[in-house]
Amino acid sequence: MISKTALRWLTFAIAQLGVILIAVAGGLIINPSPLSAAEEDSSAITVVLAGETAPTTGSPTFTFFDEPMVASNGNVVFGANLSDGKNGIFFKKNNKSASVELISATNVMIPGAFIPADGFDGPAMSQNGRIAFDAFSGGAANAVIRVTSNHKELEIIAKNGDTAPGTGGAVFFFFDDLAINNKGDVAFLASYTKDGGITRKSGVFLSTRKGIVAILLNGDPLPGTGAFATGVDSEDQDGPWLNDKDDVAFAADSITGAPSFDGSVFLKRFKDPLESLLLMGTPLLGGTLSSIGVGRPGLNNQDILPFSGEFTGGTPNAGVGAVVPGKGIAGCVLRGDPAPDTTATFDAVDPPFGNPTISNNAVEFHSELLGDAANKQGIFTCAKVGKKLNVREAVLPSDPKPVGSWGNQLEEDSSSNTWIVFDDEDSVPGPVGVFITKKPGPEPKHDKN
Numbered sequence: 001m002i003s004k005t006a007l008r009w010l011t012f013a014i015a016q017l018g019v020i021l022i023a024v025a026g027g028l029i030i031n032p033s034p035l036s037a038a039e040e041d042s043s044a045i046t047v048v049l050a051g052e053t054a055p056t057t058g059s060p061t062f063t064f065f066d067e068p069m070v071a072s073n074g075n076v077v078f079g080a081n082l083s084d085g086k087n088g089i090f091f092k093k094n095n096k097s098a099s100v101e102l103i104s105a106t107n108v109m110i111p112g113a114f115i116p117a118d119g120f121d122g123p124a125m126s127q128n129g130r131i132a133f134d135a136f137s138g139g140a141a142n143a144v145i146r147v148t149s150n151h152k153e154l155e156i157i158a159k160n161g162d163t164a165p166g167t168g169g170a171v172f173f174f175f176d177d178l179a180i181n182n183k184g185d186v187a188f189l190a191s192y193t194k195d196g197g198i199t200r201k202s203g204v205f206l207s208t209r210k211g212i213v214a215i216l217l218n219g220d221p222l223p224g225t226g227a228f229a230t231g232v233d234s235e236d237q238d239g240p241w242l243n244d245k246d247d248v249a250f251a252a253d254s255i256t257g258a259p260s261f262d263g264s265v266f267l268k269r270f271k272d273p274l275e276s277l278l279l280m281g282t283p284l285l286g287g288t289l290s291s292i293g294v295g296r297p298g299l300n301n302q303d304i305l306p307f308s309g310e311f312t313g314g315t316p317n318a319g320v321g322a323v324v325p326g327k328g329i330a331g332c333v334l335r336g337d338p339a340p341d342t343t344a345t346f347d348a349v350d351p352p353f354g355n356p357t358i359s360n361n362a363v364e365f366h367s368e369l370l371g372d373a374a375n376k377q378g379i380f381t382c383a384k385v386g387k388k389l390n391v392r393e394a395v396l397p398s399d400p401k402p403v404g405s406w407g408n409q410l411e412e413d414s415s416s417n418t419w420i421v422f423d424d425e426d427s428v429p430g431p432v433g434v435f436i437t438k439k440p441g442p443e444p445k446h447d448k449n
Helices: 004-017 036-043
Strands: 045-050 062-070 075-083 085-094 101-105 118-123 131-139 141-147 154-159 171-180 186-193 201-208 211-216 227-229 237-242 249-252 264-268 274-278 287-293 305-312 320-325 327-336 357-359 361-372 377-385 388-395 410-415 419-424 431-439
Touching: 004 085, 045 062, 045 085, 062 118, 062 141, 062 419, 062 431, 075 431, 085 131, 101 131, 101 211, 131 171, 141 171, 141 186, 154 171, 154 186, 154 201, 154 211, 186 237, 186 249, 211 249, 211 264, 249 410, 264 305, 274 305, 287 431, 305 357, 305 361, 305 431, 320 361, 327 377, 327 388, 357 410, 357 419, 361 410, 377 410, 377 419, 388 419, 388 431
Parallel strands: 062 410
Antiparallel strands: 045 431, 062 075, 075 085, 085 101, 118 131, 131 141, 141 154, 171 186, 186 201, 201 211, 237 249, 249 264, 264 274, 287 305, 305 320, 320 327, 357 361, 361 377, 377 388, 410 419, 419 431
16 A cells, blocks of 8 residues: 555645646556466576676676666576676576577677777666667777667667767767667767867767657757756766657756756657656655656656655655656655565665666665665565555565575666566675566455455
8 A cells, every 4th residue: 555654745746736646547557467476476586696607708707797677578688797807798588498698798899890898888678678788999989789689680879970960060979878669769878079079068869760869969958947958978968768659758967057957857759849857856745856866667658757756855855756747746655664575664875765667557666674684675666556556575685585695785676567677786795696576466456345
């Protein structure tokens, strides 16, 4: 059931903002696909463990894992560091007999491009398993790469020196985070330059079958702020988040003339003008929204965006919710709410909540916990049952474990329609592995009799 404090969040939002609590199918959060009791209680599955041999030259072992993502069939892509000092992007099918496959490594040539000696960013994965990532070498050779559906070829979407559309002749200089949808279209952050990188600007771009278009450029007005985007480097934007309609959401972290709006989230529906989606300073819980975090995937096909937020001057002062364009905000949990299947509350360190994801209209997030020595952190989901939001535990440190183990630092989590993927950053000497678990279905409605 939704907590009393979360209900107060919703009531306050309605009263203060005129927003609407979405409580109907097709609205904010609807039931994910039901799972059997056995599936709901099943333990996690090991994808890969530190110490296992990586499929690269010299047979190094995995030492550290980063940014795993999972498709709806349970296939996983992840970044990893290796014992020989190299790193790479790897893939593993959801099959007990499957081996880890190499997609790209820092000592392997990308055909038609370069050896990515400086590493990678991403990877990103769609619900149906499409993969994209950034590759870097020496600061002068950078590219956005899409993986073919058979994982046998790498396609260059954009690279240093390519013309950046809408910029009046500038060329791409550097790339940052990205997202890919089921069509294989890719949204990415990039900086661009006209003088070889001496001066730079940055923006958000979308690559489709018809080519690359600019979603946001330096100098574009940002609705609701009265100011303009002024990004210089690619990290001056965050996201992007992409759905199957080619709608793109992003956070603008550099807004000259209105710095109080830095970090606000905006939405560009494919054929519509840019609109504000979630602005810093939004009044909530007697305070104002002062931070916004969004994970991957972060935008569903109804343009619903999940977020973790902190509220300056509010009590409680942090929570997880979602925003629906033009309709409002609804909350899942707040700091201090009881955490399911534990004796803890959602609390502890600052910030208490990780960046939430959304898939199959269910929100997934990790959180610090307070009051349960066996469970200092956990991964949870939030979905709607009837007219009530239902929060469920997906993974806890005290849960039964498969081969390998994890401690109290369950992070780097992401979700698909059916699965949650995560690793552990608390074990010595580092994350012991990457794991997947079935996303819990909502608890059924109980008969009133």
